Amino acid sequence: MMIHSWRRSGDFIRSACKSLSSFRQKHNSMSPSVSDLGFVNRYESKGKTFESNAGKGRNTELLDHHHHHHHPCLGGRNMWTMQQYKSFGSSSASKVQRNPLFSSLEPKDVSYFKEILGEKHVVEDEERLETANTDWMHKYRGSSKLMLLPKNTEEVSQILKYCDSRSLAVVPQGGNTGLVGGSVPVFDEVIINVGLMNKVLSFDEVSGVLVCEAGCILENLAAFLDTKGFVMPLDLGAKGSCHIGGNVSTNAGGLRLIRYGSLHGTVLGLEAVTANGNVLDMLGTLRKDNTGYDLKHLFIGSEGSLGIVTKVSILTQPKMSSVNLAFIACKDFLSCQKLLVEAKRNLGEILSAFEFLDNNSMDLVLNHLDGVRNPVSSSENFYILIETTGSGETYDREKLEAFLLKSLEQGLVSDGVIAQDINQASSFWRIREGITEALQKAGACYKYDLSLPVEEIYNIVNDLRGRLDGLANVMGYGHLGDGNLHLNISAAEYNDKLLGLIEPYVYEWTSKHRGSISAEHGLGVMKANEIFYSKSPETVALMVSLKKLLDPKGILNPYKVLPHSFFSP
Amino acid sequence: MKILVAVKRVVDYAVKIRVKPDKTGVDTQNVKMSMNPFCEIALEEALRIKEAGFAKEVVAVSIGPSQCVDTLRTGLAMGADRAIHVEASSSFLPLSIAKILKSLADVENPGLIFLGKQAIDDDCNQTGQMVAALLGWPQATFASKVVLDKDKKFATVDREVDGGLETLSIDLPAVITTDLRLNQPRYATLPNIMKAKSKPIKKMTLEDLKVDIKSDIEIVEVTEPPKRKSGVIVSSVDELIDKLKNEAHVV
16 A cells, blocks of 8 residues: 555544554464555664653652652553553553563562572662652553662573573663653563663773663763763763663663764664573674674664663764854744754754754743743744854854854844853753753643654644644654654643544654654653554564564563564463 | 953853862863853943943953953953953963053043952952052942942942841942842843954053063962762761761760
8 A cells, every 4th residue: 555545544544553453462463454554664763862851869859749749640550551552543442461471479589589689689678669660750650579680791691591481571770761661660570770780891092982881870971981081972861860771772862863873873882681691792892893783783772672781882972172052043943944954064063963942842941940041032933952062162163153143144043142151051951951851840741752854843743733722732842953853742631532632643643754653762661552653564573573582481671662462372 | 431341261160170280270271261150240230231321331351361352252242342352371360450450440441340259260359359449449349239320420239248238339430349149141142242243352461551460479289179088877876976976076
């Protein structure tokens, strides 16, 4: 079937979805009716990030906030799963069932873990488990009774070998800053948190290659590199909490992707442990290595479903001394697009970020965060942050100024400011990075992380705004330079009617425009069943085969990434 | 009335300072330099006074190496009408700066001189006071509120002092140094950055101003503050009391 028949008929998609869900219930074989649907291969997703602006302390604050602000999804233990899975095809609600093939934890398991890890690193304390069971948005909650804290690869291997033999499901966890429920258990999966594996193993000042353990916090790595005069090739709001292992496992994107590219390019090697405890040493430090299949890529962005990343080798970049940041107002989205094209053409070699937010996002930040002011005097429809990073202070500054003044004369830009010191730059970034936090404070929030052709990015925001007709606040912001939109719908509380209007509409819209429903956040548990909106059945089938090859019992991060129906009996 | 504002180029407030290995000073190679935050507040206040119709011209002045021009450009982009750069190869201590500013005041005849209460690099907090003394003008330091009277004969200034506010009335011309809570400085907007490009920056030398600089102060050594030692977790109240008594000697 052709792509344009997709475009013609929304009903078609809905019926396609329906047949898909019945297909999924029939499990593993590819039924011909599904293959005939002609799902087109989507653009490769660009990576995943955590939009959280919160460090650990702030996370706790937010969680507390939500304790008071009663979360309707958390009323009953499994109510939220029902809600989550009412998405694929508006009428076909399907609830995740615990896979009965998995064993339940027994006292002998705990004793075994204590034996290999030591008492201290086997956590049964309810308070600590409560935190580890819950994602930072307080949207997803599991009921695991055990968290393990391995100190090295060997221990991870022993844990997995045992869990595999016992059919105990596990969830790998890093900083737990994900936004799609990928890092928390769905049911009673054993949590394996690699936070104690936080050593830098080596740094080569000539090549800039950093080798470290998976549990290193991104911000700590950045601080370490700073003393050496280097920077990490990725930066994101959750840097104070997120782990490099989690970044790699989820192929985090973030603010500097436009400059340094995705982790598929910057990660030079990794070590991963597969479900049966096999340690795969792919910890190369070479830029070029064409010996056979480059298997490390399987572990970048597979969200811990194929193995647990234990070590990472990553290419870092020399720190440039000259950083400039401009905060720009544009009257319409077309101007934003033109400005992006011009910025790439005129600032190419020093451009390091090109971010946008709409006026709704700005208002939200101004209303919910303290000490934030709009850097430009009058409100506009769109705001853009342009950051340059280079080696020549005067040269870079003159270049940026000349570019912006020309854009002002041409009418692409209606107003703007350039940060004169780091403090001003931080306050501009605070607006962009603070949106997630402001959304948390504003109440319930439905988050979508979409890759779309740049010219389509704001159309979906407008279309959804029209569709919801004032029922909720629809906001668009994100990494314009990477074609990545963060579409957020903020409402007083979660409700099914609203969700029914948003999903599957957003996924269908994205699919119709050949976008990705998961740009940099990953699929997690939130969108595992929606993968077909962006990937063909043939592609998904190969993914399922790979998963079954590497993890025959399906114990690694179950119910995530791929539709769970493929793996239940 | 004309307002003269002194602005200093310093290591950016957000940069982690590193002391040079030979302990002669702070490393400024490849380090982000910005306008001293207190000077930014001083300039903002001068601009607000001008916008309120109490002054005709705001003149920013900076003393130091050629890169001070960048700091003056920032000042012009914020809204200063013109700038003066007094070229000097080495950095001076407050008395020398005060002498230069005094000579400039003799030439420019401002009705008010604004300075930041201190610079975040040397934390001297002396220049404003010295300028006032050399000129024989009244001074109001640590200003948190400045109000001019209609005839520009005097200024009413609130100062933040221990335990409250002190309100002074001083005759003009006068010297005012600004504290943190006086105002929130504006950003440099694109239209103003564009305008700033055509504003003049006048270069002057110490000879032009006929100032004879000789430093009476020699910097012996610059060192980092001692690193904080990591704490220990005590296992009981008894152990804590024991440590307070026998190790810290505070109980």
